[in-house]
Amino acid sequence: MKQSQSLIYLDANATTPVLPAAAKAAMDAMEHLYGNPSSSHITGLQAKALMEQTRQAARKHLGSGAGKLVFTSGATEGIQTAILSALIAARDNSSANKTADERACLLYGATEHKAVPESLRHWNKVLGINARVLAIPVDREGRLDLDFIAAHGAYALLICTMAVNNETGVYQDLPALERAIRSANPQAFWMVDCVQALGKLPLELAATSIDYAPFSGHKLYAPKGIGMLYIRDGAPFTPFIAGGGQEGGLRSGTENLPAMAALKVVLDMLNGDANDRFADHATLINYRLKLIAALQSAFGEIVLNHSLNNSVPTTLNFAVPGFSSKEIMDLFDAADIRVSSGSACSSKVTGSFVLDAMGLPRWQSESAIRLSFGPAICDSEIDAACERIIRAAGSLRHSCLLARDSKLDDGSRTPLSGLLQFKDDGACCWLYVEPQSRSAVIIDPLPALEQRLLGIIRCQELTLRAVVDTHGHGDHSSNREGLVAKLGLNGETDHLGWPADCETIELQGCHVEALSLGNQQLVRIESPGHTDDSITLAMLDSAGKVLFAFVGDTVLPGSIGRSNFPQSSTGALYQSLKIMHKLLGNDTLLLSSHDYHNDFFTNFAVEAAQNPLLAAVLGGAMDQAQFVSEKAAMDATLNDKAGETIMCGAYSQCGSTKGVKEYSTDSLEQLLRDNSDALVLDIREPHEYELSHRESRCINVPLTRLAGFVASEPQARSKPLVLICRSGSRSLVAARALERFGFSAIAHVAGGYALLGNRTRNAA
Known part of the structure; x- marks a missing residue:
């Protein structure tokens, strides 16, 4: 039995482990300084002293001057408090009366953490201000559009920007941003989200006109549940939490002293007041370059989603061409490397709104991986991460999903045989490899999968016999001709790619064309209806038994293919269903060219049990005219909209599954x-x-x-x-x-x- 390998954690922008010294300080506080800082006895006074020492350490690092520094539970509370304070002041400022101006607006950076725009919308509505909430555009390097600020800033009640982006590490030029904001509107309130800036950028807050700046401890080795909010001297403030009057009445609730003790350890390290030190800026830059080199060595090609010139050195956002972010995350997780696909505050792995706002191609957004580390990381950890990344990518080479590289490869590969299903946005592509002869066919090729299919065929040294479409697709283009050309496949075919030099055999009394794959045969069955050129391709074993069938969109899991396209015929579909059922039977595995609900496959028995219309056709209880009428009603439920995926089946009646x-x-x-x-x-x-x-x-x-x-x-x-x-x-x-x-x-x-x-x- 193999032993589990050590964890390599490269997701520091989501959260960081608590430093051992910080954890010890928190434990010491719980064991020895457990008094309530509001109590007047000695134990309480000792607790209060620790709290104020932490505050002074924060003041020193942030350059807060005469501004207030309030402890919070974290960044989200700080953001809420800042926005609430600014909007109440704007609402109550009757002399300016800007809230009554229909041009009044609230501005935020388009790549801002979702906590900011969502909080703006929430409090804008709750307070009855009803100002326009506008996103400040960014360029391809993530820099805020200063011209947009100049155009709208005069009517801004509050402007929210970000010091360092959590997904890309891109930092804003705060002095230039300040000049643009104050030139447009000296009175507008300005909040800067500094969560990712702590320990990464020099901050002298009192020397700026920033009104509010939230921070969070768990982004830099302190525990979760502790944060800070800077409030400029003279900036309006409304408590978000009222109660016992702690924090000078600014934030009620018993203070989280153990977390403050841990935070002080981190702040002392930042201030140079501790024996331990964080890595310096030059060292961190070198670490990122090492990781980039390892990724390039591992994957052959990566695309950086941000410039290295205007991003903090502890963040790297990249994409691997041909792989989704989920695939790379799954690979890294299996290798015990922890990375992220973007913001950890989103549970779904989808495209990145940050990269979308920057105008990057959609594939980069959907393939984005965020690799981030903290300044406490050391050489040995970076070296281990680089080695593990290269080893993880090596498994892709063994599976023939990456091009083989003699420098990194031991020459081995995992032999491929049998049936593979690939999917892209509900569409399916199938690859079948006959085990003995290593001959293969590709069914319903998809453009997004071209490089992957080419790599597998070449790496596995397969003999490709055909690339065939089951019909002319309406929702996407086939890349069959491109695959054929790049693989050098010769021979005359029809417009769907079916070879002309096939033999004719008999299958249950019907004459069908057959293509040999080793000791198996792929036979073509005409099955028009969904489209006038629809075909079914059935795989037969050496004894002539049907193993499975590629049915295109004639039958889909949970549905019958729609037949209301201009090139469709519902009457022909009725006849095709009966012929297919006769030749394939109830139990043959049916493999469709679309799978919208992750059902993967089906057969006639399953579909008939869940679809009364199909059951009536197959059981002989419905004639063609009745089928045409009822099928028209089913297809009428489909409503194709411009820009949306064309559905190839109507799901008016679907079976239900039991709980798993x-x-x-x-x-x-x-x-x-x-x-x-x-x-x-x-x-x-x-x-x-x-x-x-x-x-x-x-x-x-x-x-x-x-x-x-x-x-x-x-x-x-x-x-x-x-x-x-x-x-x-x-x-x-x-x-x-x-x-x-x-x-x-x-x-x-x-x-x-x-x-x-x-x-x-x-x-x-």
């Missing part, structure tokens, strides 16, 4: 002890699986190969199967698909490896 059983650490171990037939399916991709630990009763069945598993392992339907992945998300999706398909004892591990921990991960 969930296992935890203890219950999974109990199952494996009690049931020798139970299997754990690790559904992560092979490169993730290779980097992690497992034992004999855990087999790798990634989502891309789930259909192949179902096709080749029919006996697994009756076995207890427990699915597991990194976080529990993919395993739940796959479990629901298998349950829908008729697997009788399916479950998944809630929380995945993230919650199981090393003990159970090594046992399951």
